[in-house]
Amino acid sequence: MPELPEVEVVRRGLLPLVGADVEAVDVLDARAVTRHPSGAADFAARLTGARFGEPARRGKFLWVPLLRGTAPVRDSLLVHLGMSGQLLLDDEWRAHRHERVRIVLGGRSLVFVDQRTFGSLAVDPLVGPLGQEVPAQVGRIALDPLDPGFDLAEVVRRMRTRRTEVKRALLDQGLVSGIGNIYADEALWAARVHPRQPAASLSAQAARRVLEESRHVMERALAEGGTSFDALYVNVNGQSGYFSRSLQAYGQHGRPCARCGRALVREMFTNRSSHYCPRCQRLR
DNA sequence: AGGGCAACCTGGGGGC
């Protein structure tokens, strides 16, 4: 469910917790910590008593550095929301359907709610050069298009070496992160590129356009509070974003293309649907 | 090595 803009909305929602101390951790469903290999008890033990640092994000991964006294920061609370995960911040105790983990800190509850249980939390060590540490599990995730260090020319070059379709390449979190099925379709529509166009056949200009449109559409979605079709994606206060009303391609099959008026189509591949304009986005 | 697919889950909606 959540792609980069939705995860960033959640990250910002956690900012009020900077400096708060974890008082209690309750793992109600062990599947919610599958990213923590040593198990739920160890997860809770390593989180309890830690102080929250400033939340960070790469692509769809979110983490909170964990401080202990004056010791150097070694650990982080790592979060991946999967398809249906939510982090909700409650001032008072409340029950939630599909509640998986409850973290009590600063007199509040941070509740991880997840219907489909593909999301997961972990306490993960921070690795990498000083000032650029990321959780170990994030090490193989490429920078996302909103990262100041994102190297557009380099990603264009790498994308054009891929022997696969451009949409698959866009969804490959090791090449460029943060893009999921919604924003891939939106970016390809904006760039006028067919989702099944072989990545290696793109001109450098077309590849650049696809990546720039990815960044652009995610920035606009972020400004609208993210995309939600229902109560499954919400911010930490349980509120939905508004970008679904701005979608030009995703879920718009049968409706006229905003550019040319031709009916948009939906085509299944890789076990998921792609939405595009058969006139503006020609396979070349 | 790199690409592609099934598996991991729950629930809502549509068709019959």
Add this chain to the structure above:
DNA sequence: TGCCCCCAGGTTGCCC
């Protein structure tokens, strides 16, 4: 009303 099938915003491991 009920049942069954399809579909959903993601990642991973395993096979080729």
